Amino acid sequence: MNNGYQIKEFDSKVDTVDQLIVCVCPFNLELVNFFGPLIKTKHVLIRAIFDFSTKKPMFLLSAVQECKDFYELDIFISEYFSIELSSEMEIAISNCLSDVLSSTKSVGKQLFIESNLVVDKIKHLIVAAGMRFITNFSELTIYIGETGSYSYLNSPLEFGFIKDFGYEELNDLFLRSSINSLDCPETLKFRNIAKVFDSLIYHPFLDASGSQVAMLGRILVGFVFVVKYEDMAEIAYLGVAEEFRSQRFGSALMGKMLGVLAKDKVKNLRVIVDEGNFPALGLYHSFGMELKKKRILFLAEG
Known part of the structure; x- marks a missing residue:
């Protein structure tokens, strides 16, 4: 007591x-x-x-x-x-x-x-x-409705299902595309011990159709991991390799994903994004995603 x-x-x-x-x-x-x-x-x-x-x-x-x-x-x-x-x-x-x-x-x-x-x-x-305060996150949401965005149709990219690619090539793309805006030792250690990529690729609710890889010819340039719970989906990760950024490939991935989710009758989509990741925030806002709540991340080393 x-x-x-x-x-x-x-x-x-x-x-x-x-x-x-x-x-x-x-x-x-x-x-x-x-x-x-x-x-x-x-x-x-x-x-x-x-x-x-x-x-x-x-x-x-x-x-x-x-x-x-x-x-x-x-x-x-x-x-x-x-x-x-x-x-x-x-x-x-x-x-x-x-x-x-x-x-x-x-x-x-x-x-x-x-x-x-x-x-x-x-x-x-x-x-x-x-514990160390790391950063704030925003949870953004959007109602997809009957039709999704098809902005990817004007893109030079081709798309494939994540399930059709090998672990090593996807992990390499993850390393080339991830933005670590949380500049602290705890985060670097966390990314390793928490096995961030493995948690994505082996997620029990990974959506096989909504999770897409974007390709330019035979080169993998980006991907999006989507997890789905009945009629709600969440972007677990979306990234474009650094050398292919600023070419609207992220928008193309979003458009492709939204189109697939709309056909699968998913009604709501959410994403949790670091408030310091301004390019990602700009991308999601451009598709009409709106702030629902804020979250805070604390980390502690072992």
Whole structure:
């Protein structure tokens, strides 16, 4: 207990499902369904703050081991949480953060959360605990409707499905096309340990038709990875090799992808893009994508 607040803990290596339910069910029953399958295959740490007198849930911090050297952190805020932070609540949150970061100190960590008034209030606590603020991201969305853009028709490019290309040539294109606008050591390490390219090519919801490779003759110049959930799709990655930029090849890829998604009756498309990546923002805005929400990225080295 911490001056009016109680911190409940869960560690999937030693605790039971019953303890998981005690920690997360008061926040949202869906969290039980979310974490339940994860604890069977991944290491999961949870720290949950409750008001000691009312027993109401306030704040939950989770850490899920996505691979050997990398944990994905997340924060859940209950409806009872007040943005007017008391010193006691600040101490409780700091203790949760410090405990989880200490328990995972030998590996890399990412916290990628929606920007809101609560996060603004606790940002300094996240940094003080040992994570580094990296950058802000924008989540953009668009309603595709019955027809997509076909601007690629006037392009010299040819297109093929990502599934028809080999791992090595796609990985080479990824290295030639990726823009690392997050200039910090943590990001470089994160890109390696999180296996960013592998997470794209082996994504369980990778859309076989919407994910396209653009070619100029036999040369691969760019590609777009799309993941799809029923009638909603997300651009997981879109990139053009550096030597082929400023030729509207990115626009051609977008046009081709939107046309395919429209034919597949996908209604909504979203993308999350670094606010410092001005060329990408300009591209997405030119197709009518609009800001829905903002996110913040924090990283910590192992």
